[in-house]
Amino acid sequence: MFTKCQQPLGLVFAAIFVACVPVRAASAADVNFEQTAANVFLRRCLECHQSADPNGELDLTRKDRALAGGASGKVIVPGDAESSELIARVVVGEMPPEKNGKPQHLPAAEIQMLRDWINAGAPWPEGRVLDAYERTTDVRAGRDWWSLQPVKRPEVPTGFGAQPVDAFVRQKLQQHGLSPAPPADKRALLRRLYMDLIGLPPTAEEMDAFAANDSPEAYERQVDRLLSLPQFGERWARHWLDVARFAETNGYERDAEKPFAWKYRDWVTNACNSDMPFDRFVLEQLAGDELPDRTESTVIATGFIRLGTWDDEPNDASEYQYERLEDMVHASTTAILGLTVKCARCHDHKFDPITQADYYRVAAAFWPGPVASRDRKFLGGPTKEELGFDVLGWTDLTKQPKPLHALKKGDVHRPLQEVSAGPLSGIPELDREFLPPPADAKTTQRRLQLAQWMSDSRNPLTPRVIVNRLWEHHFGAGLVRTPDNFGFNGQPPTHPELLDWLAGELVDGGWRLKRLHKLMVMSETYRQSSLNPRQPEFELKDSGNHFWWHAERRRLDAESLRDAILATSGQLDLKVGGPSFHAPISEEALEGLSMKSGAYQASPPEETRRRSLYLYSKRGLIVPFMTTFDMCDNAVPTGRRDVTTVAPQALALLNNSWVHEQSLQFAKRVCAQGLDTNARIDAAWRFALLRSPTDNEREVARGHLEAQRKNLPDKNSELLSWVSLCHVLLNTNEFIYVD
Known part of the structure; x- marks a missing residue:
């Protein structure tokens, strides 16, 4: 220059x-x-x-x-x-x-x-x-950026109802000339609650009982019951697995299996079900092997570190070591802090107060030392002997690795100054250098200190990020609509006071998340209808529903859709935990595998009826049906999945062989209800849509059955006509969407 x-x-x-x-x-x-x-x-x-x-x-x-x-x-x-x-x-x-x-x-x-x-x-x-980061400007965030400021729990607004969530939301609605939608129909509300909390629909009997129960405590009892079910952990584990980039293989050409990765999935499920405090949830995943009360379970939790892609034959092992390091930094800081720290690997962050030194301070917590022949395996993770348990986990091979140097423009061949392990400097009140390990320690204790910094009650990012993730999955979008980016290029919170109140409530309540789940779903904001009488007028003021003047109508995600189809067909197996199953995949989809012979073998049919959480996650071969319905990319943390409405989704539901098989099982379930056509039609509607058909729907269904009997071959025409009707019900918007 x-x-x-x-x-x-x-x-x-x-x-x-x-x-x-x-x-x-x-x-x-x-x-x-x-x-x-x-x-x-x-x-x-x-x-x-x-x-x-x-x-x-x-x-x-x-x-x-x-x-x-x-x-x-x-x-x-x-x-x-x-x-x-x-x-x-x-x-x-x-x-x-x-x-x-x-x-x-x-x-x-x-x-x-x-x-x-x-x-x-x-x-x-x-x-x-x-200092480029001393204050926020119109081109970048400074250390005074909103998400880096201490959480200050505000007073709940008065005059808007006793429930804190509703008070904050309705105050904002009033300020913008908006008003909430009326309460949702009881049937719509119960289905919404079931799909949110356990990812499964209620039965028709459960729906009828709730609709007929006029007790003021009826809804709260449903909330408490669902929070206590093992299916709650299965549903909410899936959300965390998205941000943990969970998969059971390494990716790349060979896409070899990560042994016992399923144990990490089960650990997350159990943590959700037991309501493990979120600060402990963080500690175990980043440093479960370094905790004083170390157990096999806490070591399983460190599988979080190893879940990334892994090339077992990199072109340059020394260079690839820094790629693996970047994955560890990116996964942990994105999932827990909601910041794009990896952008500072080659230079100071262009938009957020994260220096290049900050990146390497965090990276040093995971640093195993320079690559030697012994370390090549370690880049993929330590052995059973080094861990002490037969699990997919992480631990340090030495408590004194050689120094980590920052790299000029991220180039491994251009080392800069040595960097000591430490946290991000953007929160000055919590800035510190990490202490050396005790004399009797077997590891560096750096990951433990990083995890303690992240889970410190004074850290403003961690509680804000996790309560925002909860809000997103209950309400359809976060208070911060960029859940993985609380920095300058992310969106600011629509309700900053509510976000801080929830973050403060989490910390003050011992970091227990079930309390927050209940608080959110008990609110009138959550329980309102997806339709507002003043919809056309309010669309002009807030087309994105940023202020929550109606509930969001949402399409079932890939797992919930598959599970709902199994539940409707009567085939769902609710067995909890254990190794994953391999779903059947067509020969056409297997053509892309480099080693076709024996590369993928479907599990026995009786095992494939389990929930989608237990579907084997192979990076190089995601089940096509799941991909069609926006299954997340498991190579990187994903806090918000894409939600598309495209033609292949309709074609998949109409033509997929698995869906046709479930329609057959659904029809057999319906036909088992007796010989009366009207009774069967009623049963089909109740199994699929959780209600009785209208007179018009019953008439149309009878006409459809008659037409199919005439068009189908005489042999099995009766059963096949019911298969056709059941297949139609599985393709309706009412089945696929939640109001």
């Missing part, structure tokens, strides 16, 4: 232009450094020109360094803006440099700020050091 051997012709014209601009007299007394130079440097320049590795050797963070200039000499001539190369460069638009192919011209007002400052003698307060 600013090299004299590359003076562009534009500078000549810039010099003429600058010389022609009238100079306004200014003195140090009437030029404020913070409002002029500091303002521009912080917003426009320090991304490249700060102390760590300044471009062109020009450091604009300190007075002496700024006035000394860079590799091409001085760029600031105090008292003479016209002779200052800094002004010449910004006038022609060469600085700041292009970004994404677009010029970044400084506004004329900012150029004038720099002129005034230089002409006044470039005053710079003694000892003032600029």
Whole structure:
């Protein structure tokens, strides 16, 4: 930058232009450094020109360094803006440099700020050091960014009802001229509650009983019962497995199995069911092997670290070691902190107050040391002997690994300074260096200290992120609608006070999540209808429903849809835990495997009727039906799945061989209800849609059966006509969507 051997012709014209601009007299007394130079440097320049590795050797963070200039000499001539190369460069638009192919011209007002400052003698307060992250600007977040501030539990608004969730939501609705929808129909509400809490529909009998129960406590009793069922843990484990990038194979060409990965899945399920405090949930996954009360279960929890993709034959083992390290940093900080820390591997974060040193401080907690022949296996994880248990887990091979160095532009062959393990510096109140391990320790204890920092009750990110994840899955979107990014490029919370109240409630309640689940689903906001009488008017004010003036109508996710089909056909096996099953996959889908012979074998049919949570997760071969309905990418943390409505989904439900098999089983279940056609039709509606058919629906169903009997071969035409009707019901919007 600013090299004299590359003076562009534009500078000549810039010099003429600058010389022609009238100079306004200014003195140090009437030029404020913070409002002029500091303002521009912080917003426009320090991304490249700060102390760590300044471009062109020009450091604009300190007075002496700024006035000394860079590799091409001085760029600031105090008292003479016209002779200052800094002004010449910004006038022609060469600085700041292009970004994404677009010029970044400084506004004329900012150029004038720099002129005034230089002409006044470039005053710079003694000892003032600029820091790109000292405060939030319009181009990046500073350490004063909202998500990094301490959680301050606000007072619940008064005059909006006693339930805290409703009080905060209704206050915001009032402020925006909106009002909530009326309560949902009891049948719609119970199905919503079941699908949210356990991921399965109620039976028709359960639905009828609830609809007929007028007790004020009826709904709360349903909530308490569902929270106590083992299926609750299965449902909510799946949400965490998304952010943990859970899979049971390594990926890459061989896509070899990760032995005992299913034990981690079962650990998460049990943690949800037992209402394990979330701070302990974090501790066990990052450092279960380092805890004083270490058990096989806590070591299973460290499988979280090993769940990422793993290349057992990398081109460069030393370079790949840093790829694995990046996965560990990315998974842990995204899932728990909701920040894109991995973006700082090669340079300071462009948008958030995360330095490159921060990235390597966190990475050092997972650092096994430089690659040697013994370490090549360790990159994929320690052995049974090194762990002490036959599990997929993690532990350190030494308590004193060799130092970790930051890398210039992330290049393993360009090491920079040594970095000590520690947390992110963006929360100054919790900044610390990690202590060396005790004399009798077998590990570094760095992961334990990182986990303790993340789960510290004063850490503002961890409780905000997890309560936002709960809100997202209950209400259809988070209070922060970018659940994995609480930084500058994420969306701000729609209800910041409610988010902090919930975060404070979590911590004050011992980090127990079931209390928060109940609080949310007991709210009138959750229990309102998906239709608001003033829908057209309110759509104009808040088309995205950011203020929750109606409940969100949601399509069943891939697992819930598959499980609901099994429940309707009467085939669902509710066995909990244990090794996964392999679903049948068509030969066409298997064509892509590099080793077709024996590469994938379906489990016996009776095992494939289990819940979708137990479906074997092979990275190179996700079951096509699940992919069609937006099963998440299991290579990276996924806090919010894509939700699409596309033609292949309708085609899959109409033509998929597994769906047809379930329609057959559904029809057999219906036909077992007796010979009366009306009774069978009623049973079909109740099994699938949890209600009786209307008179019109019954008439249409009879007509469909008659038409199918005529069109189908005489043999089995009676059963096949019912299969056709049952297949239609499984394809209805009423079955696929939850109101």
